[in-house]
Amino acid sequence: EAGVVQSPRYKIIEKKQPVAFWCNPISGHNTLYWYRQNLGQGPELLIRYENEEAVDDSQLPKDRFSAERLKGVDSTLKIQPAELGDSAVYLCASSRRPGLSYEQYFGPGTRLTVT
Amino acid sequence: KNEVEQSPQNLTAQEGEFITINCSYSVGISALHWLQQHPGGGIVSLFMLSSGKKKHGRLIATINIQEKHSSLHITASHPRDSAVYICAVSGATNKLIFGTGTLLAVQP
Numbered sequence: 271e272a273g274v275v276q277s278p279r280y281k282i283i284e285k286k287q288p289v290a291f292w293c294n295p296i297s298g299h300n301t302l303y304w305y306r307q308n309l310g311q312g313p314e315l316l317i318r319y320e321n322e323e324a325v326d327d328s329q330l331p332k333d334r335f336s337a338e339r340l341k342g343v344d345s346t347l348k349i350q351p352a353e354l355g356d357s358a359v360y361l362c363a364s365s366r367r368p369g370l371s372y373e374q375y376f377g378p379g380t381r382l383t384v385t
Numbered sequence: 386k387n388e389v390e391q392s393p394q395n396l397t398a399q400e401g402e403f404i405t406i407n408c409s410y411s412v413g414i415s416a417l418h419w420l421q422q423h424p425g426g427g428i429v430s431l432f433m434l435s436s437g438k439k440k441h442g443r444l445i446a447t448i449n450i451q452e453k454h455s456s457l458h459i460t461a462s463h464p465r466d467s468a469v470y471i472c473a474v475s476g477a478t479n480k481l482i483f484g485t486g487t488l489l490a491v492q493p
Binding site: 326363 | 429
């Protein structure tokens with residue numbers, strides 16, 4: 271079984287430029303998460319999807335961040351325009367379904383550097 | 386005060402030593418997760434537990450629900466165990482609350 275796939279693995283952009291990250295969850299996993307992890311800290315949830323519906327986006331900075339999960343499978347997270355403080359690792363995770371603490375499976379992450 | 390706290394924040398050990406990383410939490414949970422993150426790498430789930438004890442190879446995880454405390458033990462540590470170990474707790478919605486991690490360095 272393939273794991274969670276993310277691309278790109280690394281991205282360097284100048285501030286004010288747009289950037290997009292892509293995630294393909296494990297087949298059959300209905301729940302998809304986007305996390306941001308700053309250096310030396312634990313991940314923080316940006317948005318959680320149940321199928322194609324965003325059910326928790328309270329931590330997503332909506333002025334510059336957007337996400338979509340068309341057809342309830344792949345997901346894209348976009349930042350426009352990027353700021354220096356957006357430099358972090360962006361992690362995608364998936365689980366079979368919410369509730370009962372189903373285990374989350376994490377992708378390798380995308381390391382974003384904004385210069 | 387963070388809802389999930391880990392100790393120590395940094396740990397250096399010699400190869401072969403027995404290692405313990407602690408996690409305390411202050412919220413109600415349905416499960417506790419131990420995760421491993423190598424530098425530049427993604428996160429790998431080591432354990433998910435809601436009671437008692439689990440063992441996988443040289444790794445052992447325990448949890449005391451009444452005391453809201455969990456420990457991760459590594460026996461016969463090896464340099465390849467060097468990584469960040471993260472404790473996270475989840476409630477009914479599987480929303481994870483993460484600790485800040487413990488950076489472990491095992492020296493040969």
